[in-house]
Amino acid sequence: MRTSIDRRTFLKAVGSTAALAPLAALGGCGIPRARVVVIGGGFGGATAARYLRMWDPGIQVTLVERGRTFRSCPMSNLVLTGHRQSHQLEHGYEALERLGVTLVHDDAMAVYPESGSGQGLVRLAGGGDLEYDRLIVSPGIDFVFDDIVGCEAAIEAGQVFHAWRPGPQTVGLRDQLEAMEDGGVYVLTIPPMPYRCPPGPYERASLVADYFQRAKPRSRVLVFDANPDLVSKGELFRTTWEERYSDILEYIPDTGPGRIDGSSLTVDIDGEAVQADVLNVIPPQRAGEIASRAGLLTENGRWCGVDWRTCESLAVPNIHVLGDATASAPGMPKSGHMANAQAKVCASAVVALLNGRSPDPEPILTNTCYSFVSGLEAMHVASVHRWDRERTTVTPVPEAAGLSVAPSEDEAIHAWSWARNIWGDSVG
């Protein structure tokens, strides 16, 4: 859509700052277009790139993502039990490209918020820089191995999998579970909060127990949780475990791994050596590395504080942070759904700011999270998060907090429906 304007209108607009905002309504006006760079093409970054282009096709959007496909963490526990294959949880970025997003398959190595021209700069590993007027950083998580001696080496050697990022890690753990003989012991360790996907480890423990019950009934699941109790859907998981998996699954709270020997698959748990046949360590977590390099960490040196009305960093102006890398607001889970919700708040705010408008002062975010307890049954937790003027953050609405009464096949159908729609809503 091209709009022609005459010289008088043009000069009048140029002459007044107040008149600049309506200028943004001119299509193809031949002046420099706002440039937004997005780092990370997961639920947060892909959704932000997509909605920026949908809501303001005038903005140039570049998405920096090392992977060729979007991989979903949600549903990936079902790969462990053979209910899904890993490639079925992958989606191409072609629809984003059709929408005008420029895909750059590379790693962002550094961010220079103030380059010479007043704009910021993202430096790519493959060489070259990307200039931005606003930067959106959605890097997901990285791991903190300091407290677990031998963990990083065991993971690098392929002896131990974390499977807390989808793809080869998930497939590696699946292969180990499949190769394990009946009568073996699967050991799962859960890091202290906050970590990506609070109910995810309990879903995994349930699904592996379900798989053992069907395929390897003499095998056992040992869960060592660094937290004092289950951190999400606690009663629902506990009831399910007691009713179905009591002879297979044992849950031990308030314990964590100290030292790991990858070759013998022994793990030191509070001074006691535990022998595993399959050892699955979910390490403690922090914001993805680029967040640290860009100077965005504000909480415990691990997470990025943001203003939840815009998702703009509390540390560096013109940089927004999304998803698991953020210092979560009270009661806000690190989930794919939440990253998708944050991305829309951010995209709406960035469009407003680039058009000289004020962002929505009171955004709303939702979260719906389904967990499977067997291949065919799931249960959910749901919440609505709103801006809280007194606490100057977003907080959950108490009346809107929801939880299943019990897992059901009906909810498993809803879970798949949720997945298909949120994948489409994030990558097209």
Added chain:
Amino acid sequence: MRQVEGRSWPTGVFFLWTLVLAVGGTGILVSCQGGGSGGEPEAARTTALAATCASCHGTEGRSVAPEATSLAGLSEDFLLERLERFREDEESTVMHELMKGYTNEEIALVSAYFAAQAPEGDPR
């Protein structure tokens, strides 16, 4: 620097630079937008509000899974009535929980928004 496209103006380049300088000086960037939430603040708020539904009901209310209702193009009255009934605790999977987080005014805004969206396959 992007090429000037204002072919109808003989002195387009001059005007372009004037604008670049003026805009640069204010710190506001022109994005040459085409619509969506780039419009009026109220419309932008409604669009962002409705986008909270899209994660489960599809972008702009066009669901890609048959189990989740497509909201695009449903009648405003129907949407309003259903959403208010959920809010009053009509049994459902998650809707009776989520709708308690929205005000009546917000429910009215999203109902009007989805009623105005073209359903899938409608070239409206």
